[in-house]
Amino acid sequence: MTTGVRRRMGVEERRQQLIGVALELFSRRSPDEVSIDEIASRAGISRPLVYHYFPGKLSLYEAALRRAAEDLASRFVEPHEGPLGSRLRRVMARFFDFVEEHGPGFAALMRGGPAVGSSATNALIDSVRQAAYDQILSHLGVVGPASARLELVVRSWISLVESTALIWLDGRRVPREELEAQLVQDFAALAAVAAARDEELATLLRGLLKNEPGDGPFTDLATRLISLAAS
Secondary structure (H helix, E strand, O other): OOOOOOOOOOHHHHHHHHHHHHHHHHOOOOHHHOOHHHHHHHHOOOHHHHHHHOOOHHHHHHHHHHHHHHHHHHOOOOOOOOOHHHHHHHHHHHHHHHHHHOHHHHHHHHHOOOOOOOHHHHHHHHHHHHHHHHHHHHHOOOOOOOOHHHHHHHHHHHHHHHHHHHHHHOOOOOOHHHHHHHHHHHHHHHHHHHHOOOHHHHHHHHHHHOOOOOOOHHHHHHHHHHHHHHO
């Protein structure tokens, strides 16, 4: 007969367990609504023991946010294979996977939560945005600093993706797959407008568009715009 002896966890193992529990709870409700007592109960330990590993809820929230930020940043990593439109579609699919998995926590972070405004939190959010920015430039084949107009395009698009995800979470009135395709086309539209005023960017876009298939998101956007203008 086997007795149910609970294995004693090491310090780092216990910390990682608490971070995982906190992330799971934050994915269902805003961090403001999750108590240390609930985290302790879910982890199977006492409330004072939680404070042995983390000074308070804020430090635990920041640790959970750090893990989530690393996860979110990794969603923008994509092999440099195939047309750009298809790559961005896959990136958007993984991004919205994250948004769905961590909806309340994602919304609380972007709209204002218990750790928002702290230097640690701001640095984490900025690190995700910078990782996304660097990945997009890499997919565009840009080495070194981007031109002023291209930087505006990419950073504006990243902000648009964030705000669109927040609006979508509040009711999900647009099918997710349609929204992912729309955001990819939004990138093309922003780039095209900037390229009309920047020959260097126009040359870059021409090279990228040569590899776009007839049924890709960029070609679909061009077809829709031509149809709209002709109607």
